[in-house]
Amino acid sequence: MELITSQLLTWLLFSPLVxxxxxxxxxxARTNMVGxxxxxxxxxxxxxxxxxxxxxxxxxxxxxxSHEIDWFQLAVSANQTLAFSYHVGIDGISLPLVxxxxxxxxxxxxxxxxxxxxxxxxxxxxxxxxxxxxLGVFLSQNLLLFFLFFEITLVATYILIGQWGGVxxxxxANHFLIYNGLGSGVLLLAFLVLLFLGGTLDYAGLQNxxxxxxxxxxxxxxxxxxxxxxxxxxxxxxxxxxxxxxxxWMVRVHSEASAPVVMLHAGVLLKVGAYGLIRYxxxxxxxxxxxxxxxxxxxxxxxxxxxxxxxxxxxxxxxxLAYASMSHMGLVLxxxxxxxxxGLSGAVLQSVSHGLISALLFFLIGALTVRTRSTSLARLGGxxxxxxxxxxxxxxxxxxxxxxxxxxxxxxxLLIFLGLFAKHPLLAGIGTLALVLAAAYALxxxxxxTYGKGxxxxxxxxxxxxxxxMVPVFLLCASILFVGVYPQALTGPMSEAIQLVVxxxxx
Numbered sequence: 001m002e003l004i005t006s007q008l009l010t011w012l013l014f015s016p017l018v019x020x021x022x023x024x025x026x027x028x029a030r031t032n033m034v035g036x037x038x039x040x041x042x043x044x045x046x047x048x049x050x051x052x053x054x055x056x057x058x059x060x061x062x063x064x065x066s067h068e069i070d071w072f073q074l075a076v077s078a079n080q081t082l083a084f085s086y087h088v089g090i091d092g093i094s095l096p097l098v099x100x101x102x103x104x105x106x107x108x109x110x111x112x113x114x115x116x117x118x119x120x121x122x123x124x125x126x127x128x129x130x131x132x133x134x135l136g137v138f139l140s141q142n143l144l145l146f147f148l149f150f151e152i153t154l155v156a157t158y159i160l161i162g163q164w165g166g167v168x169x170x171x172x173a174n175h176f177l178i179y180n181g182l183g184s185g186v187l188l189l190a191f192l193v194l195l196f197l198g199g200t201l202d203y204a205g206l207q208n209x210x211x212x213x214x215x216x217x218x219x220x221x222x223x224x225x226x227x228x229x230x231x232x233x234x235x236x237x238x239x240x241x242x243x244x245x246x247x248x249w250m251v252r253v254h255s256e257a258s259a260p261v262v263m264l265h266a267g268v269l270l271k272v273g274a275y276g277l278i279r280y281x282x283x284x285x286x287x288x289x290x291x292x293x294x295x296x297x298x299x300x301x302x303x304x305x306x307x308x309x310x311x312x313x314x315x316x317x318x319x320x321l322a323y324a325s326m327s328h329m330g331l332v333l334x335x336x337x338x339x340x341x342x343g344l345s346g347a348v349l350q351s352v353s354h355g356l357i358s359a360l361l362f363f364l365i366g367a368l369t370v371r372t373r374s375t376s377l378a379r380l381g382g383x384x385x386x387x388x389x390x391x392x393x394x395x396x397x398x399x400x401x402x403x404x405x406x407x408x409x410x411x412x413x414l415l416i417f418l419g420l421f422a423k424h425p426l427l428a429g430i431g432t433l434a435l436v437l438a439a440a441y442a443l444x445x446x447x448x449x450t451y452g453k454g455x456x457x458x459x460x461x462x463x464x465x466x467x468x469x470m471v472p473v474f475l476l477c478a479s480i481l482f483v484g485v486y487p488q489a490l491t492g493p494m495s496e497a498i499q500l501v502v503x504x505x506x507x
Contacts, residue, residue, distance in 0.1 A: 008055070009065050009088045012048045012098075013135050016041055016105075016128040023125060031120045035113035038124035042102070042109040042131065049102040056095060058493050062500060063089040063204070066141065082195070087141040087202060092494035093501075094138045096348055097268075097275055100355045101138065103479065104267040105131045107359060107472040111260040114468060115366055116164060123164060127264070130156035134268055138275060143191045143201040150187070150272070154180055157261075157269060164258035172249075172256035179239050179249040187236035190229045194284075197222070197229075203279075210284050211504075230288045233281045234296075240273030241329045244303040254322035259366025262318075266325055266358035271351040274332045278344065278501070282336065286504040290339065297337035297424045301431055303330025308437035312444070317365050317375040320445050321358065324401065327434065328354045334424075334431060335416035339505050343419025344498045345491050346412050352490060353408035353483060360397045360476040364390060367469055368449075371461045377445070381452035389465045391450040393473050398446035400480050402439045408483035415491075 019041020026033050056064060066089035074082045090098065109127060116123045133156060136149030154177075162173030195201050198209035214226065239246045250270070254262050282289045289296075307327030314320045328350065335347030367390060368383075369375055384391040403409035413435070420428035465473065483490060 006065075007067050008048070008052060009090060009139050010067050012045055012052065013088060013139055014132060015044045015048060016131045016135075018044060019128045020125055023121060023128075026121065028121050031117070032113075034121045034124055035109075038127065039106070039109040039113060041124075041128055042106040045131065045135065046102040046106045049099050052090070053095070053099065053493075056090070056493055058092065058496055062091045062497055063141070065090055068141075080199075082199070084144055085142060085202060086145060088136075088139040088145075089141045090139060092497035093278060093348060094275070095493050096352050096490045097138045097271055098135060100271065100352050101131065101134045101268050103475075104264060104355060104359050105134075107363070107475055108260045108263045108267070110468070110472045111263060111363055111366065115259055115370065119163065123160070123260075126156045126160050127260075130160070130264065134272070137272055141203045143194065143203065143206065143280075147184075147188060147191060151184060153269060153272070154184060157265065160261045160264075161253055161257045164261060166256040168252070169256045169258075172252035175249040175252050179242075179246065183236040183239035186232050190232035190236065193225065193229050193232075197225070207284060214285075214287055226285070227288065230281065230285045230292075233284075234277065237273045237276035237281060238299075240276065241270060241333065242273065242326065243299060243329065243333065244306045244326060247303075247307075247326045250326065251319060251322040254325070254362075255316070255318045259362050259369065262362045263359040263366075266321070266362060267355040270325060270329060271355055274329070274336070274347060274351045277333070277336055278347070282339075282344075283501055283504065286501075290505050293337045293339050294424060294427075297334050297420070297427050300330045300333030300337055301427050303327065303333065304431055304434045305330075305437070308434050308441065311441040312437060314441075315377045317368075317377065317380075317445060317449070318362075320441060321361055321365075324438070324441065325354070325358060327438065331413065331416055331431070331434075334420055334427070338416070338419030338423045339502065340419045340422055341495070341498050341502050342415045343423065344501060345494060346415030346417075346419055348494055348498075349483070349487060349490060350409070350412035350416060353412045353480070356408060356476055356480050356483070357397060357400045360393075360473065360480065361401065363472055363476070364394050364397060367465060373461070377448050377452070380449045382450075384450040386460055387464045389470075393465070393477065394449065395446050396477060398442045400484075402442040403435070406481060406484045408480045408487075410484055411487045 019037055022037050023034060068085050068087040071084045071086050076082055112123055130153055133149045133152030137146060140146035140149060158173050158177050161176055162170050194206060197213060198206040200206055242250045253265055304327050307323045307330060311320050311323035314323060332347045332350050335343040365375060374380060400407040400409055403413045417428055
């Protein structure tokens with residue numbers, strides 16, 4: 001038992017590969033068996049994450065369950081050798097995102113069994129590979145390991161977008177690859193400079209080295225290089241978030257990819273950007289972050305408003321949610337820029353909340369698309385009568401999107417604005433106006449679809465949500481309410497890690 005506990009994160013990280021191994025021996029034609037094995041394989045890490053949550057003890061050290069193995073050494077000169085290690089660990093910032101990853105992958109696997117009919121085996125293999133990549137990103141304690149898992153998510157997502165979805169899915173996949181590939185290149189350059197400066201890519205070691213370098217460097221020495229690395233890291237993760245004006249690829253992905261893929265993308269992959277900004281943009285450069293905080297808050301405010309305004313005039317459900325995601329990620333950025341415990345806690349909580357709500361919305365839109373063959377507001381309307389269950393859950397998801405109290409979005413936005421008013425009161429005051437816009441586009445989307453006039457009635461296929469579709473819907477709704485009613489389940493474990501980040505920034 002002690003051996004399993006000490007290596008728990010490694011078992012968790014690679015547990016989806018059990019499904020890959022079993023699925024290899026299942027014939028392509030046995031599609032139902034492939035789906036059942038795929039769901040079972042995503043259930044394994046979910047069970048392990050629940051176990052991890054019970055074992056995790058707040059206040060007993062920042063990084064817990066660390067597992068480190070020497071990997072390889074690289075001689076760079078006669079007197080210097082660089083050592084690289086496999087190193088994973090978890091703290092209060094990564095724990096909520098690991099939980100989100102395991103949960104969203106599980107409900108996405110159920111959605112894939114329901115809605116993916118073509119090349120199902122390949123889809124599940126890529127889904128499980130993507131889960132390994134996402135878990136690795138959040139668990140890595142070594143920058144090289146982080147980058148390798150980051151690239152795994154890039155490749156798996158590219159294929160998933162390009163193979164399943166609308167008629168322009170390949171164009172969307174190519175835009176995804178171009179933007180994110182450039183972001184990866186910029187990130188790799190930044191990591192190489194960090195290796196040059198700190199002599200290590202181990203996260204804890206590099207954190208200490210950067211603290212010494214920043215404290216002992218004269219004003220004119222290395223200053224430009226440090227700012228260059230800082231801006232490179234922020235640019236790379238701003239693309240991933242995405243931040244205006246680097247968002248066009250995300251709109252294409254959310255419009256063209258299949259519903260299960262968008263559930264993964266909006267639910268988890270966008271949060272890699274937020275996590276990277278906190279882990280590498282803030283923690284490694286607390287001094288520079290303090291100096292750039294107001295500019296970053298302003299960029300977040302611009303994304304918040306631009307996304308909400310464009311969402312307000314869109315006529316397609318998927319595009320409304322794409323711009324809504326951009327708006328919500330702007331809010332996450334403003335929480336990070338607040339540089340205090342409330343703002344950072346709100347940013348992490350908002351990442352989890354948006355992941356749950358967007359996964360629910362895209363699942364419901366996927367179920368609707370199967371029945372109406374359309375996501376256009378002009379063609380949809382009056383669905384409350386033929387599809388009362390679907391309409392009820394869509395109304396709940398819309399209310400959660402506009403952050404109704406007792407839903408997860410309410411407490412996360414409250415924390416962000418509490419942090420912002422303490423640090424940037426003017427920007428916070430302007431930002432609250434965007435909440436009115438969010439209510440407007442969310443209610444317009446829901447009311448037009450359920451009670452508005454449209455011509456979908458003549459094209460309806462099938463009945464209301466059936467039992468198998470109710471499982472992921474119920475799980476997602478319950479999780480949104482649970483986080484909204486009992487946020488302490490997430491804010492408790494993250495408190496110690498957030499306090500340390502704030503202390504390092506001089507807060």
